[in-house]
Amino acid sequence: MTLLSIAARLTWRKNPRVLNPSSVWAKNTPCLANPTITSLQHRYFHRNVTSFAPEGHLEATTEMERPKFWEEYKGTYHVTPPDFPFENQIPLALLGQEITTVGHLSRLVQGGPELFFATISKGAGPESIQCVLRDLESNKKLHSIRFDSAISVTGTLQQRRLPKNRRPPDPVARKGYGFLNEVEIVVKNITCLNSFGEAIPSSLNHIYPATARHLQIRFDQKLRDSLLFRSEVTKFARLELGDFHEIETPILFKSTPEGAREFLVPTRRPGFTYALPQSPQQYKQMLMASGINRYVQFARCFRDEDLRADRQPEFTQIDLEMAWTDGEGVMQRVEKFIKSLYGRFAAPETILPPLSEDPFLRMTYDEAMSKHGSDKPDLRIPGLIHRVDHLVPAQLRSMITPLEDPIIEAYKINLDEAPTPIKTFLQKFFASTEGETFAKNPDGGPGIFVHDPSKVPLEGLQAFGFEGAEAIKQFYETLSLSPTTPNNPHAETPFSNGDLLLLQARPNLPHTGGSTALGNLRRAIYKAAIAAKLIYNNPIHQYLWVTDFPMFTPENSVDPGQEGSAGFSATHHPFTAPKTAEDVDLLLTDPLKAKADHYDLVVNGVELGGGNFSHLLQALDAGCPPHAGLAIGLDRLIAVMRGVDSVRDVIAFPKNSKGRDLTVGSPRQVGEEELGRYGLCVVERKGGKDAVVESGKREGEGEGNADADAEVVERPLSESEEVWK
Structure with missing residues (x-):
């Protein structure tokens, strides 16, 4: 039991004797400086038998009732420190010796009138050891302890009884080591270090609330494994990036217009605030001007933006910057890093499949937006988006959009099912909260068609008319003859039974932003079809680089912008350089056409990181070398590698969709x-x-x-x- 666990039952004020919270084995008990108390809990103390002395010390009469945890805590002073290596492999030389170990009581089985077998586990790993209790006193102690309590066990280590067809391990062949599941402890003494609270539910199937995140981590094996996996990836990443210098930059920064809302930190100096950094962008570029040619930091970043499954208000980036190189050099180094991660952790037939040895694919922003409807393409989704406004009859155009001169795009997917089940699937999807948003598109809802050869003569394409239906079928017939490409590994096919065709109109303008309405619908239909088991969930991880982003994006009323007055802002951040000399000239004539030397790393529709070739104006006078970098979202990377949809499942204490930490109750109102x-x-x-x-x-x-x-x-x-x- 630690100081905090006592505080859960009893709160102290003004210098009572307090135990060292770092260890229950401490012989000395130093006091903490100025510990405070707010109240005593009456369920442990009788009224009118305790009082506070004028100095604030706790006084008690002899009539004071001692709660159970009081004696339990006192007993921890006499516990032998653990000396047993609670690991999967143990030295066989320990057999026959008296050892002490600690852990949580997790299982109890009766083998006879006075024979019990208990299992204790420890830490976040799966290791456990069996304990044998044969004497009445130990059994009595054991039955007074609640499951999941922290206990200390002292006893003799012995070989477990083996099946008749199995021989004892050979110490020579095993090099003096055996496995934890081959031994057991014959218990001589058992001590409860800290009881599992009686008010806390304890069952295998209990689902703990977000307010008890520590219990979620403790009892959810998948969540715990994800956190341990993250730890292993982080340790390996530091070794793999050993050619970089790990340098910390300040957390208390200043307010700068970088494209997202900031978290401000007030100071006691009126009117002055810090800002938490959205990224270490400016500091790392100053390091490039300082002669630090290769920088890396596992940086904590903060952005006050709308939250979703892949966003948290605070997150971690593997932030890289390299001097004397360009974007190509950074992309090659990052590819090597990602492939080394998969080489270390990936395995066939697991949630993390190995990567191809081929270089990552390359795709321009315009190609990604035109063909995939997203600047984060998921290459697992079959089929591409095609422009078909020249094939859509005027009457059908007026039915699907109020726009006068729209671009109309089409997407076709085969869900490998008959028309009737497909229609049922679509009705359920568009009745959902997510589906309703597509129907409310101000540019017009999607046109939805299910190909049904039994409905002659137009086979479910009645709204196209005879000529339009024939034209759209001929269009896909021609596309099916085109060869596949790395950027489109799925060939288009002619219309077949049950094919779903989606039409969506959009303004006749160049692409801006991160996705189109049809791109969002394409991805949503794909995920919903997987959930409905209409199509196969491909576990492959397909990485690619998206390049040639526009330098600037027209401002809108939704994004916070960068506090300028030109009507547009940097697509990513103000420190991105133009891609070519021609793009430099466009900055003076037509800045919205200029391309940036920016590149995003994308896998399965998830943006892992972005980088750029950058110059910080203040550093130019100091001979700052050309440099480039990239920031990889560690939370998103781990989520992809673990096969989970939300980064909350790979963060120990995440915020919820409203930005709250329910475990500690933050943020809180202040007076x-x-x-x-x-x-x-x-x-x-x-x-x-x-x-x-x-x-x-x-x-x-x-x-x-x-x-x-x-x-x-x-x-x-x-x-x-x-x-x-």
Whole structure:
């Protein structure tokens, strides 16, 4: 039992004797400086038998009732420190010796009137060891201990009884080592170090809430394995990137317009704030000007943006920068790094399949948006998007869009099922919350067609008319004759029974942003079809580089922008260089046509990282060398390698979709006194929402987007409010 576990039952104030929380084996018990207390829990102490001395020390009468945990905790002072290596392989020389080990009581089986077998496990690994209890006293102690409690066991290590057809291990052949499941402990003494609380549910099938994340990690083997896998990947990455210098950059930065909303950190100096870094971009470029030719950092980054499955307000990047090179040099080094990770951790017939030895594919931004409807293409999705507005009759065009001169695109996929089940699948999909968003597209909802040869003569394409139906079928017939390419490994096919055809209109403008409406629908239909078992979920990981992004994107009312007045902002961040000399000239004549020397690493529709060839203006006068870099999202990389959809499943203590950490109850509201220390006050915004702003600012100055308004954070429930229910 640690100091914190005692604090869960009893809270202290002003210098009581407190045990060293770092170890239950400590002989000395130093006091902590100024520990404080708020209350005593009456379920452990009788009323009117405790009082606080004027100095704040705790006093108690002899009538004070000792709670069970009190004696339990005192007993930990006499526990022998553990000396047994709780690992899968153990020295056979320990057989016959008295050893002490610690762990959690996880299983109990009766083998006779006074014979019991207990199993204890330890830590995050799967290792466990069997304990044999033959005497009455040990059995009595064991039965007083709740499952999942922390215990200490002392006894003699012996060989477990083997099946008749199995021989004992040969110490010489095993080089003096055996396996943990081949030995057991004959128990002489058992001590409970910390009981598993009686108010906490304990069963194999219990699902713990997010407020008990520590129990989720402890009892969810998949979650625990993902966290351990992340640890192993991080350790390997540091070794693999040994040719880089790992240098830390500050967390307390300043507010800069980089494209996303920032988290501000107020100071006690009125009107002055820090900002948490969205990335170490500026610092790492200054390091390039400082003579640090190869930089790496496992950087914590912070962005106040709308959350989703692949986003968290705080996240980790493997941040790289290389001097005296260009984007091509960085891409080659990153490919080598990714392939080394898969070479170390991937295996056939697992959730992490090996990678191909071929170089990663390359695709321009325009090709990705035109053919895949996304700047993060998932090459596993069969079929491409094609422009077909020249094939769509005017009447059908007016049915699917209010736009006067639209671009109309088509996507066809075979779901390997008859028309009737396909229609049932589509009805369910478009009735869902996700499906409804596509129908509400202001440019017009999708046109949906299911090819059905039994419906003669137009076979489900009635809205096209005779000429239009024949034209669209001939279009796909011709496409089927085209060879496949690395960027499109799936050949188009002629219309067949049950084919799903989707039409979607969009404005007749160049591509901007990260996806099109049809690209989003294509991906959503693909995922829904996998969930409905209509198509095969291909486990392969297909990496590619997306290049030639536009340098600038027209600003809109949704994105926070970069505080400029030109009507457009940098597509990624302001430190991206033009790709060619011609693009440099376009900056003065037609900046929206200029291409950036930016490259994104994408796998299965997930953007893992982006990089650029960059120049920091302030460093140019110091002879800053040409340099390039890339930041790999570690959370997303681990999620892809573990085969999970959400980065929350690979982060120990993630935020939920509203940016809350339910385990500790953050963020929390603070009072006026605390706000006043930082020159802040609470004002009421239009619409009735409260916002925290710097005192002394003009009304409306620095006011953020309404989407950034935080909701009121409920206080954490107390134990008396039955949080486990």
